[in-house]
Amino acid sequence: MSQPQPETVPSETTPSHYTHGDRILVAIDCIVFGYDEEIGLQLLLVKRHIEPEKGKWALMGGLLKLHENLDQAAQRILHRLTGMHDVYLEELKVYSNTQRDPVERTISVTYFALINIHNYQHQITDDYEAHWFPVSDIPELIFDHTQMVQQAKERLRYKAALHPIGFELLPERFTLTQLRNLYDAIYETELDKGNFRRMILATDLLIRLKEKDKANSKKGAYFYQLNEEKYRENLTHFLSLPAGYKNFNK
Amino acid sequence: MSQPQPETVPSETTPSHYTHGDRILVAIDCIVFGYDEEIGLQLLLVKRHIEPEKGKWALMGGLLKLHENLDQAAQRILHRLTGMHDVYLEELKVYSNTQRDPVERTISVTYFALINIHNYQHQITDDYEAHWFPVSDIPELIFDHTQMVQQAKERLRYKAALHPIGFELLPERFTLTQLRNLYDAIYETELDKGNFRRMILATDLLIRLKEKDKANSKKGAYFYQLNEEKYRENLTHFLSLPAGYKNFNK
DNA sequence: ACAAAAGTGTTATATTTACACCCATGA
DNA sequence: TCATGGGTGTAAATATAACACTTTTGT
Numbered sequence: 001m002s003q004p005q006p007e008t009v010p011s012e013t014t015p016s017h018y019t020h021g022d023r024i025l026v027a028i029d030c031i032v033f034g035y036d037e038e039i040g041l042q043l044l045l046v047k048r049h050i051e052p053e054k055g056k057w058a059l060m061g062g063l064l065k066l067h068e069n070l071d072q073a074a075q076r077i078l079h080r081l082t083g084m085h086d087v088y089l090e091e092l093k094v095y096s097n098t099q100r101d102p103v104e105r106t107i108s109v110t111y112f113a114l115i116n117i118h119n120y121q122h123q124i125t126d127d128y129e130a131h132w133f134p135v136s137d138i139p140e141l142i143f144d145h146t147q148m149v150q151q152a153k154e155r156l157r158y159k160a161a162l163h164p165i166g167f168e169l170l171p172e173r174f175t176l177t178q179l180r181n182l183y184d185a186i187y188e189t190e191l192d193k194g195n196f197r198r199m200i201l202a203t204d205l206l207i208r209l210k211e212k213d214k215a216n217s218k219k220g221a222y223f224y225q226l227n228e229e230k231y232r233e234n235l236t237h238f239l240s241l242p243a244g245y246k247n248f249n250k
Numbered sequence: 251m252s253q254p255q256p257e258t259v260p261s262e263t264t265p266s267h268y269t270h271g272d273r274i275l276v277a278i279d280c281i282v283f284g285y286d287e288e289i290g291l292q293l294l295l296v297k298r299h300i301e302p303e304k305g306k307w308a309l310m311g312g313l314l315k316l317h318e319n320l321d322q323a324a325q326r327i328l329h330r331l332t333g334m335h336d337v338y339l340e341e342l343k344v345y346s347n348t349q350r351d352p353v354e355r356t357i358s359v360t361y362f363a364l365i366n367i368h369n370y371q372h373q374i375t376d377d378y379e380a381h382w383f384p385v386s387d388i389p390e391l392i393f394d395h396t397q398m399v400q401q402a403k404e405r406l407r408y409k410a411a412l413h414p415i416g417f418e419l420l421p422e423r424f425t426l427t428q429l430r431n432l433y434d435a436i437y438e439t440e441l442d443k444g445n446f447r448r449m450i451l452a453t454d455l456l457i458r459l460k461e462k463d464k465a466n467s468k469k470g471a472y473f474y475q476l477n478e479e480k481y482r483e484n485l486t487h488f489l490s491l492p493a494g495y496k497n498f499n500k
Numbered sequence: 501a502c503a504a505a506a507g508t509g510t511t512a513t514a515t516t517t518a519c520a521c522c523c524a525t526g527a
Numbered sequence: 528t529c530a531t532g533g534g535t536g537t538a539a540a541t542a543t544a545a546c547a548c549t550t551t552t553g554t
Contacts, residue, residue: 018275024316068348070346070357094320096319098316107314193507216506444519448535466533467524469534
């Protein structure tokens with residue numbers, strides 16, 4: 001019974017609230033990943049401007065309101081920060097240590113977000129001092145946020161090895177080399193060109209476009225785009241990265 | 251910032267609470283799986299004895315208290331129901347629809363539990379009218395609990411395909427046939443005897459005991475037990491079920 | 501014509517899968 | 528001795544992985 005002991009137990013009427021159980025604050029914290037070809041996998045952080053821990057870097061977050069569910073809250077918070085709608089979001093886990101927030105008992109539901117970094121605009125009237133950091137070089141963070149980021153990095157690797165979510169980090173159109181570079185960044189490795197290409201094309205998730213990207217070679221590399229239809233069907237399907245990358249953590 | 255706007259922002263002191271954000275009830279609901287050779291994969295439910303939805307079946311749950319974190323709350327609730335300690339528990343996801351509980355706004359963190367059904371004792375002075383149901387035949391449940399169960403079934407399949415968690419559902423000592431039957435139950439299939447045996451032994455997670463189980467054959471089948479040490483190391487490692495079973499959902 | 505990146509081919513090895521077969525033993 | 532489940536062997540099909548090779552084109 002997730003709902004024990006209402007106030008009164010009058011024979012057959014629904015009570016108006018529960019007597020047992022404490023009401024506490026529910027926060028949402030977003031671990032936002034972006035990817036840039038030049039500088040690799042990035043994490044979006046904001047500078048905390050209130051006490052305690054004022055001036056330190058933190059994940060973007062907010063508090064759950066009575067009128068919204070958690071997914072809505074996460075989208076709201078992310079929109080406030082990035083100006084983007086319909087961001088790829090996935091619930092990670094709940095942090096609930098009693099001492100995690102020195103101000104007041106708060107549990108935090110973490111969300112893991114993947115965005116196309118080039119759609120991100122610093123369009124926010126700087127309420128938030130936001131900044132991208134390479135995932136390999138994250139500054140000290142408030143509370144348990146460092147742990148949250150660590151967990152999110154593991155989840156990204158775990159998930160991306162099995163599910164084709166990498167696309168969320170790239171622009172609409174991308175070359176196979178770009179895609180491979182992204183995976184190389186996620187796994188800190190160098191995947192074989194030929195094998196990667198075959199593996200990814202075998203999923204049938206990509207549509208080859210007519211245009212080529214001439215930026216990196218004379219010959220030019222075909223642009224591909226995601227086969228949205230197949231993608232939706234196959235969020236369940238999976239890639240087949242080298243066995244070494246399947247040494248999962250979760 | 252998961253912790254916005256404290257009450258006052260006096261130059262440099264830590265405030266005592268936050269002004270924005272609503273305080274709400276946080277429930278824990280446990281999806282408890284057990285396994286019995288005769289009757290297959292089972293789910294533990296309790297009868298709700300308060301309004302609303304009095305008399306309907308529900309997941310075992312409770313409310314988070316100020317002095318405990320979620321894992322502790324889940325263990326507490328499970329101990330109250332089963333009398334067991336140190337149960338295998340894993341956070342599933344948070345259900346937070348604003349209308350999910352008609353009494354009062356409550357979010358529910360679901361936990362997915364695997365127990366050895368034969369350690370379970372109806373030792374509770376019947377505060378809870380608890381009952382095991384075959385997973386293939388779950389009665390109507392309160393609120394969003396049906397959805398929670400569905401999600402838990404999917405997670406069990408997903409996870410068990412990659413991680414050796416199946417053991418949690420079996421007694422200390424078990425035969426390979428018993429283990430295979432369990433997997434057959436989880437995936438509603440019939441795995442090949444020889445291949446299953448080789449796959450599972452290749453993980454090196456099992457220790458063969460001297461004794462045999464003569465219950466099901468004249469020849470007798472060796473009992474095995476989990477190599478606890480390897481198991482802890484290798485919660486990350488994974489099995490290799492037929493590709494068909496890797497058509498994951500999450 | 502040649503450098504450099506895109507893209508294809510090929511081969512050895514390992515894994516997966518299906519299924520046949522042997523083993524031990526109580527009735 | 529034979530039926531029954533336990534346990535082993537094996538060969539074809541498929542997947543993985545390493546790396547050599549061909550293609551294209553701007554300079």
